[in-house]
Amino acid sequence: MKRPFIHDDFLLHTDAARDLYHSFAKSEPIYDYHCHIPHRQILENHQFADIAEIWLGGDHYKWRAMRANGVDERFITGDAAPREKFAAWCATVPRTLRNPLYHWSHLELLRYFGISELINADSADRIWAQANERLAGLRAHDILAANRVAVVCTTDDPADSLDAHAAINASGALKTRVYPTFRPDNALIVDQPAAFNAWLEKLGGAAGMAVGSFEDFLVALDRRHAAFHEVGGRLSDHGMESAFAEPCTAAQAEAIFKAARAGRAATGQECAQFTSFLMLEFGRWDARRGWAKQLHLGALRNNNSRLLARLGRDTGFDSISDVPQARALSRYLDALDSTNELPRTVIYNLNPAENYVFGTMIGNFQDGTIPGKIQLGSGWWFLDQKEAMEWQLNALSNLGLLSRFVGMLTDSRSFLSYPRHEYFRRTLCNLLGADMERGELPADRELIGGMVRDICFANARGYFRLDLDPAYAA
Template identity: 30%
Template sequence: MTTNPSTWAHDPDRLFAAEPRQRELARHLYEGVAELPLVCPHGHVPPRLLADPDATLGTPAELFVIPDHYVTRMLYSQGVSLASLGVPTRDGSSVETDHREIWRRFAAHFYLFRGTPTGLWLKDELVRVFGVTKPLNADTADAIYDELTEKLAEPEYRPRALFKRFHIEVLCTTDAATDTLAEHRSLQREGWTNVRPTFRPDAVVNLDAEGWRENLDRLGEVSGLEVTDYRRFVAALEARRTFFKALGATATDHAAETPHTERLSDREADAIFQRALAGESSAEDAARFTAHMLLEMARMSAEDGLVMQLHVGSLRNHNRAVFARFGPDRGADIPLQTEWTRSLRALLNAHGSDPAFRLVVFTLDESTYSRELAPLAGHYPALRLGPPWWFFDSVKGIERFLDAVVETAGVYNLAGFNDDTRAFASIPARHDVWRRTVCNWLAGETLRGVLDESEAAELAHELTYGLARRTYRLA
């Protein structure tokens, strides 16, 4: 399917309401925040992209297609194989290696992204970052591939140059607890202190994580502690948190199927840990240990000040065949129904009123926004609501989120915005969608008499900049 090859350009009022008064006010609010620096407190950009001053973003296929599960999952849903898109396999079996051919397949199916946030981001990247002026389709694929290839070879399109062009104030990566942070140390030696690590211990905390025993051995190596029991395990994690914090980390990140928290005695925790060491732990053991360790991570955050992030509600690797051949993060992680009120009670009763502790929660179950999360955040001083995540970081998803939580939790119990992306060049596009949608929502609330214009302008600044800086202790 192709489109008429007319000039490709952005509507300056995109994402604003059709109603003239709301559109005019949304535009005015947006103009007040459009050029603010980008605060990126959570994401998955690999630090090596910035640690190496000569690094490039690769080919157009490497930049836009192969690593991006937002892209590949949509194409896969329409019968385009992951192998034909160059996605590497676990067993080394053959996949498409001609990047121009991969790009052609992507371009021929670009129409699939119409009406999606991915389509908005991709068009914004192509138009605003790379200056593409023709719609992407089968007819224009080769010409645009050549144009992008030329630009990606130029110094101004290297990651460090784009970092400055994007006006990124701070960017936080997500790093395994066992990471040596060599790239971050290199960046800091060069004065790049605005690229910070984030401590993510899932691979050693979740006993059912793939390669758990090897990950645990690595934890012992990098911490300098032989991890032979639960007590030493906790000590090794605390040592690694101290190491991360010394290199600028202000946050941790934790993923779990449920937010259930449950305190185990040290004896119970060690018994489960010993069964895991012996390869004899059960699914129940793993679930109880994760629930206990979320409490332990909260205890550590209350002590060391690292902001705790909790991403909950994804059934990972739902497509077993795709996972077996291509591994994780290939677009087959599917949302689950989630319960928060009872699940977080142990954690919030222990630390929810502690001024030293901060917890930012993210969900894939929108039904919990108004029923559970907004009331919880509207009570516990330590709790902040993360922005719409993953499938819901969209125009309608942002609007639904604000409609559901602000009346109960207010704006100041929200965490602002984070782009949560692996796709470095998409960062400005994601922030722009958030900023435009927030300003349009605030304009609507103003015209309804809920806010006055000065309040809306202040809240636009908070939602797009101030809240994220303060929530993640980056101010």
């Protein structure tokens, strides 16, 4: 009998790899410490209308592939019926061979809907019917429980309400704990005064105060940081093309703020100064409250101005940047470390050419207080596929301590993305298993398997220090 495409030993090419995965990795819970899942869908235990909603909604990975395949935008983000969008995606899948989407899509169909059939235009009708039949009995909470997701950290603006997070964890309806992550990117957009001033009104409303002065601005942000802490949040996150470490006094930052409030857009240099000032403030707050900071560096966003104007942000027009990272990142980390205010920090790199830069940089600021205090984050965005995961794992292994790595995340807006953890775990075990078979690691399954378990779950649990359900806390 022909073996299905996705089988028990998928991506596992040695006996040692298979043993590591099935004995040590497969059953570990998931610690999803960075994602973009809508928390309100968790609060409401959302029932998805059909597979198009849960599979295609907000997934710019798939949208990029469909555009590359010549699919009209109407069937991607436009007004086509869900069934038509689904058909357009199924017809695209065979064209994604050797793209990670081919693996992910088949994994998702199998794990959630029990469908092992290859995805194509001919199978679309059968998949649509079978998946929707299963989906009718599968709500958001069911998905989290079935995947043994211990924690979900959503991505939240300081001006966002945190009521949903408080309600989720107060309800007791889930073993999964759901926490907000403080993402203050909008606090930095002084080059867009109209958007900045509109956002300040929202910030003031959330903080319960008027934001007129620069001092008010800092107080309001700190209040919101404290509010995130109050509902259990212990992570911040920042998405920037590069780190910023330009000298900037409080007086200079205040002048830039006042100009933006008056409607004058900050120059590039002023933006760099303002961002540098605030990023140091944010780092100090993280350190003071015992948080972990995440730096997502290296994305060049909104490249297509025509389609940005038509479709908006986060619709699939971002790419890898080649801005040099080392000096600014070093200065930023050192500025916080010099006053003993450098929090636990995870640094995600989007440009694979910088893997060794980041891999050596984290070693400069390990201080012996916390195992793996400064982390080289997992393969992110364009690098969360097998080859780039191996690049990241090899760089960390060669330059730091793979054994202290906090592992994978989904970084996704979709509830169907949890097989990415399986994909990562299979890749990790295949890499280590090959080393064992070659004699480059000892043939000690308990030693290597223990490290696998740590990377899959225990390291993140110890590092991020979030309260978990007792089923996952031990």
